[in-house]
Amino acid sequence: TVSVEVTSTTEAIAEMVLLTETGADTSRFTGSIATATGSPISDGVLQLADGDLITVTYLDADDGTGNSAVSFDTALADCVGPVISDLQVGVITDERATVTWTTEEPADSVVEWGLTPDLGQTTSASALVTSHSITLHEFQSCGTVYFRVRSTDEFGYTTTRDRQASPFSFDLGLIPGLYWKESFEQGSGAWTLEGEWEIGAPQGAGGSTGRPDPAAAYNNAGALGHDLSGLGANAGDYEPSIVESAYTPYHDASTWSQTKLIVYKQLHTGNGDEASIWVWTDAGRPLFRSEGVVNDAAWEKLEFDLGTLVDGRPSMRIQFRQASDASVQYSGWTIDDVILKDGSLPDYGPCGGCGSAPSFGGAVSATDNNACGADGVTVAWDAAVSWGTGGSGSYAVYRSEQPDFVPGPGNLIASGVTTLSYDDAAAPTDRQLYYVVRAENDETCSTGPAGGGVMDDNTVRVAVRETTTREIPGEVTGLGVSLVGHVHLRLEWQATAQASVYHIYRSESPQPDSFVMIGESQQLFYDDQNVGADGKTYYYKVRAANACGDEGP
Numbered sequence: 421t422v423s424v425e426v427t428s429t430t431e432a433i434a435e436m437v438l439l440t441e442t443g444a445d446t447s448r449f450t451g452s453i454a455t456a457t458g459s460p461i462s463d464g465v466l467q468l469a470d471g472d473l474i475t476v477t478y479l480d481a482d483d484g485t486g487n488s489a490v491s492f493d494t495a496l497a498d499c500v501g502p503v504i505s506d507l508q509v510g511v512i513t514d515e516r517a518t519v520t521w522t523t524e525e526p527a528d529s530v531v532e533w534g535l536t537p538d539l540g541q542t543t544s545a546s547a548l549v550t551s552h553s554i555t556l557h558e559f560q561s562c563g564t565v566y567f568r569v570r571s572t573d574e575f576g577y578t579t580t581r582d583r584q585a586s587p588f589s590f591d592l593g594l595i596p597g598l599y600w601k602e603s604f605e606q607g608s609g610a611w612t613l614e615g616e617w618e619i620g621a622p623q624g625a626g627g628s629t630g631r632p633d634p635a636a637a638y639n640n641a642g643a644l645g646h647d648l649s650g651l652g653a654n655a656g657d658y659e660p661s662i663v664e665s666a667y668t669p670y671h672d673a674s675t676w677s678q679t680k681l682i683v684y685k686q687l688h689t690g691n692g693d694e695a696s697i698w699v700w701t702d703a704g705r706p707l708f709r710s711e712g713v714v715n716d717a718a719w720e721k722l723e724f725d726l727g728t729l730v731d732g733r734p735s736m737r738i739q740f741r742q743a744s745d746a747s748v749q750y751s752g753w754t755i756d757d758v759i760l761k762d763g764s765l766p767d768y769g770p771c772g773g774c775g776s777a778p779s780f781g782g783a784v785s786a787t788d789n790n791a792c793g794a795d796g797v798t799v800a801w802d803a804a805v806s807w808g809t810g811g812s813g814s815y816a817v818y819r820s821e822q823p824d825f826v827p828g829p830g831n832l833i834a835s836g837v838t839t840l841s842y843d844d845a846a847a848p849t850d851r852q853l854y855y856v857v858r859a860e861n862d863e864t865c866s867t868g869p870a871g872g873g874v875m876d877d878n879t880v881r882v883a884v885r886e887t888t889t890r891e892i893p894g895e896v897t898g899l900g901v902s903l904v905g906h907v908h909l910r911l912e913w914q915a916t917a918q919a920s921v922y923h924i925y926r927s928e929s930p931q932p933d934s935f936v937m938i939g940e941s942q943q944l945f946y947d948d949q950n951v952g953a954d955g956k957t958y959y960y961k962v963r964a965a966n967a968c969g970d971e972g973p
Contacts, residue, residue, distance in 0.1 A: 425477045426453055427905040428468035428497065429947065431460035434477070434905060457499070470499035473947060475905040490953045492907045501579030502527040502571050509590040509779075509806040513768040515603070515639040515757070516557035517590055519569060521581070523550050527571035531556065537566045537587050548574060557639045561594045562771040562809075583805075584880065588779040590806035596769045597762025599676055602668065604642035604756060615664030616647040617740075623648060626656025626751030630688040630715045638684045638719045638756035646742050646752035657749040658693075658742050665741040667700075668758065673733045679726040680763030681707070681738065686716045686754045692745040695753055699726055701733045719756070725763060769811065774866045774874050776808035780859035782880025789843070791887050791967035796845040799855045799882065803840060810861025814870050817842045818856045823881065827856045829869070835860070836870035847886045854881045893918040893964035893972035901960065909948040911960055916972065919964035922946070923971060927959045935961055 421441070425434035439449035454465045461467065468474065474495045483489035502523035511518045519531050526548035533556060534540040543554050552571065559565060566589045568582035582588060595601065602611075608619045622643050624635035633656060637643040644666055650656050658664070673679060681699070689695040689710050697708040707724045730736040738760075742752050761767075781802055789795040799817055807813045817834040818827040825831060834842050847853060860868035860875045868875045898914035911924065924946050925935040939946060951958065963971045 422449055422478065424451075425475075425479070425905055426466055427475045427477075428466055429472035430469050431467040432902070432904045432910060433460065433462065435462065435464060435466050437476075455497075468497045468499070470497055472497040473908075473949065475907060477905045477907060479906065490906050492905065492950075492953075494949070498525075498573070498575055499577065501577040502573050504569065504571060504579050504581040505802070507569060507581055507588075507805050508803065509588075511555075512590065512593050512770075512806075514561035514592055514594050515559050516555060517559075517565070517592065518553055518555045519567065520554075521552045521569055521571075523552065523571050523573075523579075525573055526550055527552075527573045527579075529554055530570045530572075531567055532570070532587075533565055533567035535563065535565065539566060539568070539587060559592050559640075561592055562775070563592045564776055565590055565592070583779065583781055584878070588805045589776070589808075590779060591771060591776045591809050593768045594771050595759060595761055595767065596765035599673070599679065599760040599762070600671055601760070602644075602758040603640060604637070604644055605640050606642075610669035611644075612665075612667040614666065615662060616651045616658065617644070617664060617666040618646075618648045618651075619644050620648050622754055623650070623656075625650045626654075626749075627688070628654065628657050628750075629690060629748045630713070630750045631717065632656060632688075633751045633754050634686050634719070643754055643756040644740070644758075645754040648754070654749045656751055658744050658752040660744055660746045660749060663741070663743045665739050666755075667740075668738045670735050670737045671760065673730045673736045675732075676760075676762070677727070677731050678763045679730050680759075680761050681722075681724040681726050682757070682759040682761070682767065683722045683724075684719050684756045685722060686719055687714045687752070688716065688750040689714050689742070689752060690748055690750050692747060693750070694741075694743045696741045696743075697722075697724075698739040698741065699724075699729055699736065700739060701730055701736045704739065705729060715750075726760075727763065770807070771809045772863060772865075773809055774863050777874045777876045778804045778808050778810070778813055778859035778861050779806045780804040780876045780878060782878040783855055783857040783882045786853070786855050786882040786884035788884055788886050788967075791890050792970075794849045794886070794888050796843055797847040797853065797855075797884050797886050798841055798843050799857060800841040801857045804859040804876075807859075807861040808874055810863045810873060813859055813861040813873060814838050815842075816858050816860055816869055816875070817844070818858070819844065819847070820854050821848070821851055823854050823883070825854060825856075827858060827879075832869055835868075849886050849888050852883060852885050854883050856881055887967075890920075890966040890968050890970070891918045892970050893966055895973045896922065896962045896964050899960070899962055903952045904947065905952075907950055907952045909952050909958065910945055911948065911962060912945045913962055915944060916964040918966050919972075920967040921965050923963050923965055924948075925961040925963070928956060930959050935959070940965075 439451035529552040530544040566587040570580040860873040927934040
């Protein structure tokens, strides 16, 4: 066994830890010490705070050459959850949306969601990543979804991101120019299903050759598939030597124009077999034919321009077909969301109607651009998480000298801002100022100041004082130095009036012109790391500086 000293930035007087060799002559020793927050105390527990420098020091009386030696290593304490940033809802369709965010360290991904603010549902991914993406696909067109996100790092620390203790929200979109859509949530309806074609929930069946069916539909629960439930002699796979089809109902396309077909599919079919899609009017015309082996690993979007084939026709329908030879079988077609629409319009778009406001967290900070000059104030915020029933939007900035002011036309100083900050060059000087930032979507049927969009109603206020002068701090007093863990030199001093930061200077000579600035601290101490055991003599000065950067003596 051997004893080592353990210190932290919080607890500079060492706690002793007994290490035990892992085996005979391995020269590898292990041990542990409990940690806790709070004031330092010699109790066998290492007190620390997030970001503390932890140092383990071994004092070797004889390093094998007859000389003593100091060995040490350091680590930084991680005692908080990951920082969540850049939270956004994107790729919004009529039934699904993707929630994305970033963390500065690897962590898992969890979205709590629901159709009311009570939430109640959870979708997660356990992989520890820094770029997070969770797709939710259980919705209906133009519905509102509420959610919050959380991430937990490898040490078990969790961060939750929401809107001032309430969930964020987003609104599903619609399909502009929709003629007809089948989502397979209401049973077979007027579909014509031959052989083993079924409408229902995919079950991950089949896959005796190639991949099985998907385990879930592309959206919601239902899908169209060839043997979803495990029928026939080849459960989950198509049978040998068959030709079986599924047909949509007939549709009157006499008023349609620029018709477009959208289909989401997973397909698994083999050599000698053919999966195909046909459009029927007066005759059948192929839109898609498989070539060789197709073994999709994920859902794929297929798009077809049908304008010349169906526009103006009194009757049309779509056929999904599977043909096979007598050899190996695959799991075949799985199809979801069959859409016929006006192809001149976007595939998906916002619902509009000024139904919902943006989901926005409000202002984050207000900063005096120059503490010693009338150079204005910068107000900053994070991007709106979603834009409600709009497609995008902008921001409006309000300012008052009253802490409880109500944002309105009388205190609006900017609108239509599309960046994530605003430079208030006209901010009054030497007064306490309060700011509110609100998001306005791109609709034109409401009262937003930029263009009549819908605005969120957050009341998050950030405060700042736009100063033009600051007093120069006095001299730093009470400066002392101590050795921490035998390897760091800690400087400590008394507080100085008007100090915003302390500049640390060091020299190996007491000559006044030889000192060089090595760091700064906003606390009343500074650790000069890893120099306590190098055998050198050091001299230090600490000077206080105000918010303008002016130093005292």
